[in-house]
Amino acid sequence: MNEFAHYSLDDLLALMAVLRDPEQGCPWDVKQDWHSIVPHTLEEAYEVADVIERRAFDELPSELGDLLFQVVYYSQFAHEEGRFDFQDVIDALMSKMLKRHPHVFPEGTLASRRRNASAAEIENIDRRWEQLKAEERDDRHDQEAGAVLADIPRGLPALTRAAKLTKRASRVGFDWPDTRDVIAKIREELDEVEEALDAADDDHVREEIGDLLFAVVNLARQRKIDPEQALRATNGKFERRFGYVEQALAQSGRTLEEADLAEMDRHWNDAKHRERERNSTEESL
Known part of the structure; x- marks a missing residue:
């Protein structure tokens, strides 16, 4: 444990209040607002995922x-404007989680918790969870047109939002019945990308590439793969392999600019081979 281990949540809330004090606070913190903090919130969430x-x-x-700290920030903004405070955030979260877990808290209170849900209850957990979320959406949107997709945040990364859009649509039956149908759609969209390229229409190419990506996200979603996580993993793999290419060339006294594509490709394939051998060794341990 470190020297900060004994600080409490109350200490953190008090610290934020001081940072935001117009007279005694930090000038940077004082000038922040709802919108300026959003990019930092997204960055911090991705840093958690990366770790x-x-x-x-x-x-x-x-x-x-x-x-x-991002949650504390927003709670402080709201407190200053008389909207809500951190306690309201906790209350809203607790109420929602108790309501969404009737198989654990049948009376909607912590005191009503139970043990050993039946097999049938466990099987229905996902279905019940989505039903409760749908009821909450209905309450918020009062059954207006477009309510099925209305609360999916537009600020999400595009791959994540595409997955959520298609998952939500699939809940009401708007989905391909078989994975092979999705693969056929991917091939269809790829053909349309080629047609747009042949026509040298940049706007059309952009549109068709978007359609292709959307179809690939559908495939990932059907296979219960998070497309954002999958692409992040591929990004990491590309970085490792490209770094190997750069190092291999440097060891032979050459730079990337001096090497041709065939030479770089040989080192790339060597990097792939070494990764597979290493993974095979780790799996056998």
């Missing part, structure tokens, strides 16, 4: 703290 994917768990307490 977990790298399994750098010793870094996780700090990154989770940074993410929690």
Whole structure:
């Protein structure tokens, strides 16, 4: 444990209030508002994901703290404007979680918790969860047109939002019945990209590439794969392999600019081979 281990949530809330004090606070913190903090919130969420994917768990307490600080920030803004405070955030979360877990809290209170849900209840958890979320959406949107997709945040990364849009649509039956149908759609969209390229129409190419990506996201979603996580993993793999290419060339006294594509491709394939051997060795341990 470190020297900060004994601070409490109340201490954190008090710290934020001081940072935001117009006379005694930090000038940077004082000038922040709802919109200026959003990019930092997104960045902190991705840093948490990165730490977990790298399994750098010793870094996780700090990154989770940074993410929690974002919640404290918004709560302070709201408190200053008389909208709500951090306690209201906790109350809203607790109420929602108790309501969404009737198989654990049948009376909607912590005191009503039970043990050993039946097999049938466990099987219906996902269905019931989505039903409760749909009821909450109906309450918020009062059954207006477009309510099925209305609360999916537009600020989400495009791959994540596409997955959520298609998942929500699939809940009401708007989905391909078979994975092979999605693959056929991907091939169809790829053909349309080629047609747009042949026509040298940049706007059309942009549109068709978007359609192709959307179809690929559908495939990932059907296979219960998070497309954002999958692409982040591929980004990491590309970085490792390209770094190997750069290092291999440097060891032979050459730069990337001096090498031709065939030479870089040989080192790339060597990097792939080494990764497969390493993964095979780790799996056998």
